[in-house]
Amino acid sequence: MRVWLAIAALALGTAAIKSAGPVALGRQEPSARLSRVIALLAPSLLAALVVYETVHTGTRGLLFDARLVGLAAASLAIYVRLPLIVVIALAAGATAAVRSFA
């Protein structure tokens, strides 16, 4: 019962969070000021996600592990303009290689 209650409430809450913006803003174009903020939301959230996905532990705390090597491999692949699928394959491969030696 506890589990089903949690699932139902989490599903409803998530749907409400995701609906809020699309319902509240309607089709109206945002103001120029708001547009400038929105344009910076993508780089901000993506930078935070890169950091979070690289060093998070699932709970509170930082963990520097083989994911950093994967991210370094990805950086290099992006720098030399390899295709996205190669970028993520190299990241996974480098991370797995480090873990197999560790």
Add this chain to the structure above:
Amino acid sequence: MSSSPIRAGVRAGLPLALPVFALAVSFGALAEPAMGRLAPIVMSAIVFGGAAQFASLSVLAAGGTAAAAVAAGLLMNARFLPMGFAAASAFTGGKASRAAQGQAVVDASWAIASRGDGSFDRGLLLGATIPQAVGWLGGTVVGVLAGSAISDPGRFGLDAIFPAFYLALLVAELRTRDARAAAALAALIALALIPIAPGGLPVIAASAAALIALRSPR
């Protein structure tokens, strides 16, 4: 409604189907002992959010209350609030239809659909979510049934795919000086908060870096 932008979105989201599937397998395998077989599958179908589901699961598995599990999950998903406001002008139709389209907002699809100027491509956003939804639900079913034998996505480096993917999308966003400044500030905010703040909060707080747009002349 033209289907070709949605098809382009499906193609853009396809590289994520495998890592999402693998992550979902580990979710299903970890959830089964704590939640039974049906509940994790239903959860993946109607919540559809990896980080939130793992957060709720860790509370439930530790014997926490439903309220604590919901709070942990909603904190993870709160980042979809700014993302939904940002993408709002891309959606079409009445309120119910727009709310329904808003459910397709997940990290990778939102980032793929971002054009870099504050506008979003509706077809890419909706399309890119489809392979991830298939991978997430399918992986959960496999994980619940197969159990812990295949529950470690780390072994194949699959957990490094997400930061690599977001980094590639981030680089494409760094065209202006403001974008680079906001990204650097956001990364610092996240790094500073990860050790002290509960899951989800560092990423939401980092979105405040976008407010530097209000200060700069252009």
